Amino acid sequence: MNQYNQKWAFEYEGILTQQYDNFPTYFDKFLSLNNFDRIVEIGTSYGGLTLYLSNNFSGPFATLDMDNVKIDPKVKDLFDKNLVEFIHGDELESSIVNHVVDKYITPPGKVVLLCDGGVKKDTIKEYSKFLKLGDKIAAHDFFIDSNAFNSQNNWEWMQITQDSISDTIKKENLLLCDEYMLDIAWGVYEKK
DSSP: OOTTOOTTOOEETTEEOOSOTTHHHHHHHHHHHHOOSEEEEEOOTTSHHHHHHHHHOOSOEEEEESOOSSSOHHHHHHHHTTSSEEEESOTTSHHHHHHHIIIIISSSSOEEEEEOSSOHHHHHHHHHTTOOTTOEEEEESEESSHHHHHTOOSOOOOOEETGGGHHHHHHTTEEEEOGGGGGGTEEEEEEO
């Protein structure tokens, strides 16, 4: 166990990630294969994944959360140095959606939105309508269906399934991709 006393509480450089302990292997591959121009992380939490991304991605990068109290000081230092933009607020608030769309989605180049906040289904629905062809949107705590979740014992949360976003997938022409990420409870979709 670790300072958070939870089996899922893998730390990256001493900061809670709320990810599988082998997430860097998967994210290294994901970043390498996709060559993103920008990343938006929705749901900062303690900032472990934020720190990993800032160490492994050199393009424009923002993280968004309603709660900035539990963010580790090492991650807040990234914000202070303007290495990562911290957007404080509700990811579904229109002014925040507009900011993310204008600064990170609309410009030329490939963007990925990593959705790990509390309202993943609504976040996918809201932001996927603004994606350009080739952009990607991903959700954590994702399983294809309840059978996939129930057949494993490595992850304790299933907050979103393919069925729960099937209308959005169809309406926005999203295609499941980067399926190796399913191994660490991330579902990734590409705008086609």
